[in-house]
Amino acid sequence: MTTIAVAGATGYAGTEILRLILGHPAYQSGQLSIHALTGSSSVGDRLGQHAPHLVPLADREILATTAENLQGADVVFLALPHGHSGPLAEALGPDTLVIDCAADFRLRSASEWEHYYGSKHAGTWPYGLPEIPGARQQLATTRRVAVPGCFPTGATLALLPAAHSGLISGRVTVTSFTGVSGAGKKAAVQFLGAETMGDAVAYNVAGRHRHTPEITQNLQGVHPDGQEFAITFTPVLAPMARGILTTAQAALPAGTTAEMVQATYEQFYADEPFVHVLPAGIQPHVKNVVGTNMCHLAVAVDERTSTLVVTSAIDNLTKGTAGGAVQSMNIALGWEETAGLPTIAAAP
Amino acid sequence: MTTIAVAGATGYAGTEILRLILGHPAYQSGQLSIHALTGSSSVGDRLGQHAPHLVPLADREILATTAENLQGADVVFLALPHGHSGPLAEALGPDTLVIDCAADFRLRSASEWEHYYGSKHAGTWPYGLPEIPGARQQLATTRRVAVPGCFPTGATLALLPAAHSGLISGRVTVTSFTGVSGAGKKAAVQFLGAETMGDAVAYNVAGRHRHTPEITQNLQGVHPDGQEFAITFTPVLAPMARGILTTAQAALPAGTTAEMVQATYEQFYADEPFVHVLPAGIQPHVKNVVGTNMCHLAVAVDERTSTLVVTSAIDNLTKGTAGGAVQSMNIALGWEETAGLPTIAAAP
C-alpha cells in the first residue's frame, strides 16, 4: 500500500491531482490511498465545500499544512505558493517522495532565481519533464521532483526537438494563450468571469514572466553546442477555463524544409506516450487535450523567411501541473508511467 | 442629402456598417439616408431576419447585388468576397465613393497579390488606414477606398511608429488572437459555438495567411530607409465573439530603452483620435475596445534581449472593418472624421 498526501489540496493544482488519483488504477485497486489533505485558509472544512466535483472525497477534512500532518505519507504532493517547499521537504525526510508543484527547485541558476523571485535560491531538484533527454532516468531514482511550470511545459515540448537537434538557437519568440485557471483559485477582480469572458489581455510581457528563465534553461540544456537562447515570452490571458495554446517562432538555417523539421519532431517524440506530433498541415486544438495529459503539437516552416513555427496545446492543470506530477510519481515509484493519466479529451 | 448603399448587407461587415450608420449624426439628423441594401443568398428577405439587433431597419428588403441596385447612392460600401469589387466599381462610375471591405485593391504588388490570392491583380486604391502618414490626405480626395484587413489594422497600428522611426526592420513576429466573427457569417462546423467555446487553435501559420503581405507592405512603406521586413504572422482563433489582441516582437538597436520607445509612440499618435497609447505598464484589453473604433496599445522593451514587445487591441468588426470604412467615408466626404464612431466600450 502506497499512501499520498496533498498539501494545498483545495487549490486548482491540488484538486486536479486528486481527480487523477481517483482515476488511478492503483487507487481503484486499493494499492494507493490518501493519507492527508492539507490547506491553509480552508483548515477544518470538508473537501466537498471546495471541490464538489470530487464527490467520493467530499467528506475528507482539510488539515493544516504542517510537516506533522504530511508525515507518514509515502508520496507528498506540494501544491503551495513559492517558498514553502524547502522546509517541508527537509522535515519530511529523504525517503518520502516529495513532488513540488511550486517553482522553488526548478532553476539551476541561483542568480536567475534571485532576479526573478527576489529571494534566496533553495536549490535544484530533478525536473519533472520526462520528455527531456535524460530526465526520465533521473526521475526513476529520485525522491525529489520539481514539477515544471505550465507555460514551460507547453513551450519546452514545442521547441525541444529543434533545440536538441541544433536547428534553432538565439532569438526565439514564444506567445502563449492560457485559460483563466492558470491564475490559480484566488479571488481577484481581474479574474472574475465578468472581466475575463469576451476579453484577452497580455501580462508580464517583455521578459518579466518568471517562466522565461525556465524555458531558456530547458532549451539551452539540450542544445548540442550549448548555444544560448534569448526567449521573448508573451503570456496572454484567454477567455477559457483551461488549456494553453503556445505558438513559437525561431529562425532556421537557410534551406531547412518543412519535411526535415517534421521528421525531426516525429522521430524525437516517437516513443513518447503523451506527445502527439500532428500530421503536417493539422493544427492542435486546446479542446482536444483538455482534461488529458497530452501535448498535441504541429510544426511548420515559413520558407519565405526561413522561420520555424511550432504550436502546442496542453491542459495547464493536467500535463502542465498535476498530470506532470502524477507522471513523475509513476516513474519514481517504478509504476507504469501512463497509469491514471487520461489521453482522450471530452470534445467538443 | 447623402445616400449610401451596402452590398453584402447581411454579413458581419455589412451589419456593422449599418449599426454605425444608425448612430451617425448625419443619419440621425436626416442628412444621410440608406438607398439600398443588397445581398446574394438573402435576396428578398428583410434585414430583420438576418440582423435582429438593427431594429429600425428590420423591414428593409434585401435586393440583389447588382450595379443597377447600387447605382444612385453617393457612397457604396462593398462587403463582398474577394473578386467582385472591380467590376462593380467600374459600373458605378468615378463620382460614386466606393469603399471596399474586400482585399482586391489593398496590395501594391501584383506578384504578391497573385501569390496569395491566385488571381489577376485588380489594382491599388488609397488605403483606408488614416493613421499611416500620408494616407489621410489621399483619402480626403479619393472616390475609391481599400479598407484594410482586420489583422493588418491591429498589427500595423502596433508597429507603425517603430517602423516609421527606423527602430525596427527585418524579422518581426506577429501573433494575433481573433474573435470568431473574424471568420465571417458563414455556416461551417469548425466555427460552431460547440467547437469554439473553450478552444483555441492557430491557422494559416507560417506565412500562409493572406494578411501577411499587407502587414509587410504597410511597414515597409513607412521605414525611413526603405528596409525590408520579414513578418512571421500567426493568427489564432480565440473563444470570443469579437476583438483582436495582437502581440508583436522585433529586435531593437542595443541600448534602446522603454522610455524612448514609449515617447516615440506617444508622439506619433498624439493627434490620432482612435489610437490610445496606454501608460507604461498597462496592457490593452480586448473588452475595452469592443464595439468601438479605438485601438488601445502598449509598448514594452525586453532589455535583456533588446526586443520590442507591442500589444494592441481592436474590435475586428469596428476599427478592423466597418469602423475603418466609416472613418474613411467621413474623411472622403469632408465630414468630421470621428462622426458616428464609438470610442467607449460597454465593459465589462
Next chain:
Amino acid sequence: MTTIAVAGATGYAGTEILRLILGHPAYQSGQLSIHALTGSSSVGDRLGQHAPHLVPLADREILATTAENLQGADVVFLALPHGHSGPLAEALGPDTLVIDCAADFRLRSASEWEHYYGSKHAGTWPYGLPEIPGARQQLATTRRVAVPGCFPTGATLALLPAAHSGLISGRVTVTSFTGVSGAGKKAAVQFLGAETMGDAVAYNVAGRHRHTPEITQNLQGVHPDGQEFAITFTPVLAPMARGILTTAQAALPAGTTAEMVQATYEQFYADEPFVHVLPAGIQPHVKNVVGTNMCHLAVAVDERTSTLVVTSAIDNLTKGTAGGAVQSMNIALGWEETAGLPTIAAAP
C-alpha cells in the same frame, strides 16, 4: 449646467452610469458635468485604475463616500450596498435628485423588507420603472428614485401587460439566466472566470432571492382586481458577462389565444421607447440588447395547457440598473426620456 455625483463609482453599476453619462448629449454639449466620484476601498485611486474603458475619465480621483463629497451635485447616483442610501439622502437635502440603485426604498411592505433583508424598513420612494402605469408621472416630479433590481426589471416587463389586463394571477414561474456581472465587482472564488466559464448553476432558489417580493409587488400593483401572485423565482448564473434572459410561465383563462396576448402586449407597449415586442414566433436574444437600454420580449401561448410563456432579454447593467437610473434622471429633470440611452447593440 447640471452636475452629477456617483457614489460607488468603481463598481459595475457606477462605471455603467458613467459610460452612459459620457455618451449623454447633455454631457457632450457641456450642460452636464461630473461633480464627484466616490468609493470606499478605492479612495485616492484614479478611475482609470478601475475602469480603463472610461478613457476620458481616467484621471478623475475617487473621493470617500460622504455626504460632504456628494453635496453640491444636482443629481446623486447611489450605487452602494444596501443600507447606506437613507442617511446619505437625508444629508443631501430635499432638492438634490437622489437616484438609488440599492434596494432600500423599493418595497412598500415593511414586513416583506424585514423578512428578506433582515433590517428595519427605510421607506418607499418612487419606483424607477417608467413602463409601469403611473410611474412616469411620479418620476417627473420626484427628487427621490428607487431604481428597480435587475431581475425585477426583466420579469416585470415580461409580465406587466398580462397582469395589468387581468389575464394572469396566482402561481407564476420566473426563471432568469443572468450574466456574471450581476454578482457585482467583488472578488469571490465562485465568480472567477475559471469557475463560471462553461458552467451554469442556480442559486437562492425557492423564494429565497430578494428580488422575489419586488416582482410580486410590481405585478400585484397593476392587477385590475388586486389579485394576489405567488411567484416562484429561480435565478441561474450563466456563462456570459452581461445580460438577463427571463422566461416566465403562468396559467391563462381557457381559450386565450396567442393572437389575443400578442395584441395585448403590443398595445400596452406601443409608445414605450425601450420595450420592443417581437413579432410572433421570434425569440429575444441577450446579444441584441447588450449595452443598450432595450428590453426585447416575446409572448407565446401553449394552447395544450393554456399557459402563457413570455421571454424577455435585457442588459442587467443597462436597462437593469444604470440605464434605468439615467432614464429616471432624464424624466425627473424634464429632459428627453431617451437621451443618452443606447438602443442598438453591437451584435454579434
Next chain:
Amino acid sequence: MTTIAVAGATGYAGTEILRLILGHPAYQSGQLSIHALTGSSSVGDRLGQHAPHLVPLADREILATTAENLQGADVVFLALPHGHSGPLAEALGPDTLVIDCAADFRLRSASEWEHYYGSKHAGTWPYGLPEIPGARQQLATTRRVAVPGCFPTGATLALLPAAHSGLISGRVTVTSFTGVSGAGKKAAVQFLGAETMGDAVAYNVAGRHRHTPEITQNLQGVHPDGQEFAITFTPVLAPMARGILTTAQAALPAGTTAEMVQATYEQFYADEPFVHVLPAGIQPHVKNVVGTNMCHLAVAVDERTSTLVVTSAIDNLTKGTAGGAVQSMNIALGWEETAGLPTIAAAP
C-alpha cells in the same frame, strides 16, 4: 469478443459513444472491438478528420450507413436523424443489440408521435433510462433500446421521485439551459461561435419542443394514481459547449416540507450509481458533470407558495445521449452497469 458498430460516427453523439468505448475496460482488455463506423456526407473520410480528439481511431475509415456495413456487429449504435432506425433495425435482425439515439421508438402514443414528428409512428422500444422503476429489468433482456432525449433525461431524473411518490401532478414547469452541442454538429449560422458566445435565447417554447411529450410520458408512467401532467417546457440555448441545467417547479400538497422531499429523493436514488442527490442547500453545477455520466440534483421547497423546485445538471452528450446508450449496452450485455462511464469531471 463483442463487436460494435456506430452509425453516424462523426456526429457529436457518435464521437461521444466512441470516446466512451475507448475508455471502456472491455475495449482496453481486448474483449470489445470496433467493427464499423459509418456516416453519410463523410463517407470515405478518416475519423481523424472529424474527431481529432479520438487519436487512436484517427485512421478508421467512414463507410456508408447501410445495413450491410453494420451487419456482423454484436451491438449497433444508431446516431442518426429520426426516421432511419426502423428499417435498419429490421435488416440487422433480432439478435443484434440495436441502441437507437434517435427519437423514433421513444414514445408509446402514436398520436403524440404524429403530432410532434409529423410521420407514421414506428413503434416503441424499451426506454434506456434505467433509473425509471422497471426499466432496468426490461433493458436486461432486450435487443432494442430507445435512448432518451437529452432534455428528457435531465427533466425526468429531476422529477421522477416526486411523480413516483405522488407528490406532484398536473401543471409542471421545466426550463432547461443547454450547451450548443445540443444542436448537433450541423453547420448553421445561428449556432456559430460568434452568434452564441455571450448570448442566450429560448426556442421551441410553449409546448413546441418534441421532448415535451417524452417528459410527460415518463412522469405519467410512474405516478401511483396515473394522474396527468401538463408540462410547460422551455429550452434555452446557453453559451457553453456542453451540459444541461434544468430547473423544474410544481405545486406541492400544503404542508410538504423540504425535509420530506429531500428524504424522498435520497431514498429513491439511494442505489443509483449515476444520480447524486446533493445535500440540502447545495446546487448542482454543469461543470461538475461535464464529460461524465452523472446527474447531480438538488431539491428545495418554496414554503411560502408550496412549490417544489428541483435543479439537475447533466452532460447532454454523456448521460444525455452517449453515456445513457453505453449504460444501456452494459445492462443488455449483462456487464457491470457502470463500466467505462466516467463519474468525475475535470473541473474547473
